[in-house]
Ligand SMILES: Nc1ncnc2c1ncn2[C@@H]1O[C@H](COP(=O)(O)OP(=O)(O)OP(=O)(O)O)[C@@H](O)[C@H]1O
Ligand SMILES: NCC(=O)N[C@@H]1O[C@H](COP(=O)([O-])[O-])[C@@H](O)[C@H]1O
């Protein structure tokens with residue numbers, strides 16, 4: 001029970017991170033009459049454009065974060081990115097604030113070390129072999145231990161930033177430099193992972209709500225340079241693989257606790273399912289659910305965190321998503337081809353409204369549904385190939 005937004009009895013939700021995923025969370029929250037506050041490190045971020053109000057702060061600065069939260073006193077604090085002063089969230093939770101799904105989940109998934117150790121060492125889930133390093137010398141030793149090829153990533157980064165495949169010992173230094181430049185929090189620790197030769201990879205969206213734990217149909221995806229470019233749902237996999245994927249997703253989400261949606265990333269090999277990582281929030285590859293399910297991953301997240309029931313999740317149709325990315329940095333650009341994309345049947349476009357392009361930055365996504373995944377993928381590729389960015393004043 002709650003009052004209208006902007007009234008004294010409103011239910012207030014504060015998003016920490018205001019990208020394209022947060023924008024959809026805000027829209028879903030507003031559909032249920034929730035007051036929304038969007039926060040990010042830069043102005044005019046996508047979710048800020050639809051929230052009731054917004055703030056620009058450095059979310060890695062614990063003091064700044066605390067002072068904003070004490071000023072706004074939100075009923076729900078919803079992390080939307082990883083790079084947040086999560087220790088402050090842990091303290092605020094102890095003081096009575098609600099952090100989604102829990103402050104510990106945000107802290108453990110903020111860096112790859114926390115979640116990897118929980119999955120592999122505490123829960124015994126299958127993962128790639130891994131090691132950590134804090135300097136170039138340590139990295140050389142870690143690469144020697146894991147072997148090449150291996151994947152090197154800053155412990156705090158997302159969307160593939162700072163990630164590289166190290167193919168020979170000679171490439172260690174260049175991978176180290178890539179990680180230093182790409183890490184979000186400008187720290188030096190990296191993870192070295194065994195390179196997994198998987199057949200395919202999936203996101204298993206897992207929802208924890210008052211109704212219990214439910215799983216969406218598996219989402220297959222393709223990543224380039226560590227970032228997703230295409231996803232589809234449902235992904236074809238064997239009953240045994242699906243069972244194992246659910247077992248892993250159930251275990252990791254149970255350990256993290258709380259209510260909300262989790263994106264559990266898994267690699268599929270013929271005889272195994274390997275845990276990769278988990279987001280305690282909607283997942284980029286899950287944008288496809290805006291075209292495929294009766295309740296999108298954003299609607300599910302909002303329902304779950306407000307404590308409402310989720311009696312069923314229906315996959316209405318096979319669907320696919322394909323991203324539009326920028327290839328240079330500028331505030332002067334326009335997005336074109338929307339007309340051509342929307343002329344295709346069963347196709348939608350989401351333009352995020354980011355104020356600037358950057359190399360590799362995701363600016364929009366095309367979504368298509370069809371009778372089969374293959375048709376949906378063909379259609380969405382066509383839609384995305386119509387979209388383009390025109391740079392200049
Ligand atoms: N050990 C590995 N072996 C083979 N491929 C890998 C490995 N680790 C990562 N990748 C590839 O790189 C992609 C991105 O990796 P990961 O999910 O760890 O990065 P991320 O920066 O957290 O991305 P995001 O935030 O988009 O989930 C994976 O989806 C996979 O395609
Ligand atoms: N893989 C995580 C992911 O997709 N996160 C989404 O991207 C935004 C950052 O985009 P930006 O880097 O373009 O500002 C985040 O705010 C979130 O919506």
Ligand SMILES: [Mg+2]
Nearest residue numbers: 159265276277
């Ligand atoms: Mg990932």
